[in-house]
Amino acid sequence: MAQAKKKEAVIERRSGVALWRQIADRMRREISEGLLGQGGRMPPEVALAERFGVNRHTVRTAIAALVQEGVLRAEQGRGTFVEGRRRLAYPIRSRTRFSEGLAGQSRGLAADLLDHAVEPASLDVAKALCLSPGAPVIRLETLSHADGRPVSRARGWFDAERFAGMAEIFSRTRSITASFRELGLADYLRHNTTVTARHAEAGDLKDLQLSPGAIVLVTIAINVDAQGQPVQYSETRFAADRIELHIPGADETG
Amino acid sequence: MAQAKKKEAVIERRSGVALWRQIADRMRREISEGLLGQGGRMPPEVALAERFGVNRHTVRTAIAALVQEGVLRAEQGRGTFVEGRRRLAYPIRSRTRFSEGLAGQSRGLAADLLDHAVEPASLDVAKALCLSPGAPVIRLETLSHADGRPVSRARGWFDAERFAGMAEIFSRTRSITASFRELGLADYLRHNTTVTARHAEAGDLKDLQLSPGAIVLVTIAINVDAQGQPVQYSETRFAADRIELHIPGADETG
DNA sequence: TTTGGTTGTCTAGAACAATAGACAAATTGG
DNA sequence: CCAATTTGTCTATTGTTCTAGACAACCAAA
Structure with missing residues (x-):
């Protein structure tokens, strides 16, 4: 044998x-x-x-x-x-902020603004932000790093009237939370999150430094202000081999 | 041109x-x-x-x-x-039950018991269920279908003392919620969920009828009873092309 | 220094993936 | 029935992946 x-x-x-x-x-x-x-x-x-x-x-x-x-x-x-390091835990809570979520687990947190534009809202975006289709929205394309490695690639939409100058402020503050604060929005809540997974596309392969066939976790989320008014609609792709999503139960949420 | x-x-x-x-x-x-x-x-x-x-x-x-x-x-x-149908939404809430979650979106919901055993708790399982390592636990391997297609493959662990006969009851009721109820547990809450994604392994490829390279969403969850005592520790693999996970915000949780 | 275990490099052939072209078979619409 | 459109099958060729074997380069420990 x-x-x-x-x-x-x-x-x-x-x-x-x-x-x-x-x-x-x-x-x-x-x-x-x-x-x-x-x-x-x-x-x-x-x-x-x-x-x-x-x-x-x-x-x-x-x-x-x-x-x-x-x-x-x-x-x-x-x-x-x-050589590789462990997977970082990214919490999805009502008040999750990107940098807060990963702080304590990693060093060298950074978010780069790759691209931005003002454009008419598509049907999806308009619906999510409670705007009329075609209303002007700001689109931000960002890339976030932790420990010097890219971990996520996000595309976010904001009401262009309410958050004029968002792109400029973000490229300076490098944080959505800080940018909102400068624009007079002190607090916001995660309203709804959808999670899917798929193979990374060409663009994400490059930005996230993944090899073909790699997997991305995709979250689609809506953030709302204290009055329940949507302020951000976003789609984020996480490198699945570097990040895992943590969803606490209701008892831990408040 | x-x-x-x-x-x-x-x-x-x-x-x-x-x-x-x-x-x-x-x-x-x-x-x-x-x-x-x-x-x-x-x-x-x-x-x-x-x-x-x-x-x-x-x-x-x-x-x-x-x-x-x-x-x-x-x-x-x-x-x-x-031929294919759309992706079903699987909600992750404090009180999500598998069948309730997909009910209304699909027909022919069914859960099969593939395998079960009583075995000593591993370190992970013992910690999650607040038992001593090596304490007897029941392990259930289940496969769930919706619309006649397999959608998820789960492995769940239960305290063998508290939930004696779980396997037999589940194979009859085909529902975790119903089995808990028969064993005197009227209600339970989802305490914590971790979501990752990876390529499906050989066993899941077969059970979920996936082709090699397919992606599974993996949730690792702990359910607790009304007193906060863990009652179930589970790892579920969802066919990522058939299911998406929905995580409502805190305001919708209660 | 010698020996054993390890990674690095090379060659050659077999198995598989992709291209190219041609034509058969089935359906639809005039 | 005929022509156009579409999927199904076949052959041949090229490029990539995998196997097989041999040997070099390097390291650590006896």
Whole structure:
């Protein structure tokens, strides 16, 4: 029975996803769960190849991809080591603010303004913000980093009349909460959030520094002011391998 | 300029993901968003091939995969038509019950008990249920359908002392809420939920009838009774192309 | 220094994915 | 019936992925 391979057969052939990518995705996940690379050291390539039932070169391709992502570091003669950090928890609460949510878990929080425009509200946006379709809205495209790594890419819409100058203020304050405050909105609440997941699109792959096939968690949210008037409609894509969403129960919400 | 191809270049080559799979994933998403297949009819293969900048055969492979999934139906001489239904909304509230959540959106709700066992609590489970590590817990593996399609695969743990006979009762009632009620627990609350997303594993691919590379939304939740005592710890994998999670704001929670 | 274990590089061939073109088969509308 | 449109099938060719084996380069410990 020494002949029998130990492969776990979790790798599927002819699936349209290359073996090296399936293996890379699996290793990334197991590393993040602490199942692989305990003590910071990965098993040798030959052992991994045997475990997955593939050739050593296939494993090497997977490792190369994770090295490229910054998850692993390979040293000739010594071994392959885990570089990646844990997944950050992003809380979704009534009063969640992006920076507050991740503060304490990471350093170097930053949000960049990638693009902005004033445009007529689409049907979706108008409905969410309780405006007439075609009413002018400000659209902000932002990219947020934590620990020097990009974690989310957001697209937010605001009533252009009520929040004139939002883009300029945001590019200075780098925070939605601070920008609202400057515009006279002291407090706001998260009204509703929808969560989906999908494969990252080309633009997000680039901005979030993901590799093709990577997953993004998508939240679509509406924020309202104290009177219940919508002030922001946003769609945020989180790199699913860096962020997890935490939704506290009602008892913790207040 | 008639020569210039219209391809949208969202398809990446040499990415480890075959072109036909990228196209299939994209078409599935656009169909679910209503961008593709309006009126139930898909554009002809030649048009799709031109749009994605690939050969017609590549598009055919993608279509074949979606036909296999039940999203599309191809009829020789007539065209290709949309079979798939929209994504169901699964609300995450303090008092969400699975069947209640999807009731009204779908028919033929059903939960199957795939497997069950009494086993010693792992560290995670013990901590979540406020038990000592190693204390006996009941583990239920369930599969839920809506509209005849599998939508989620759940693994739940319960205190074996307090909820003795859970497995037998569940296989009869096919509902966690009803089972709790029979065991004397009239009401319970969702205490905490964590949401992540990842590629489906082999077991889930099969049970949820997904194709390799498909995405699952993973929720990890703790339910508590009226006294705040944990009664259930669960990990649920939702087929991300069939379900979206809805998290209402605090004002709607009560 | 020597030995064993590890990653890095190269070559060659087999398996799979994608392209190209041609034509068959079925449906629809004139 | 005929023509146009559409999906289905076949062959051939090219490029990418995976396998197989061999060996070099490097590190650590005996």
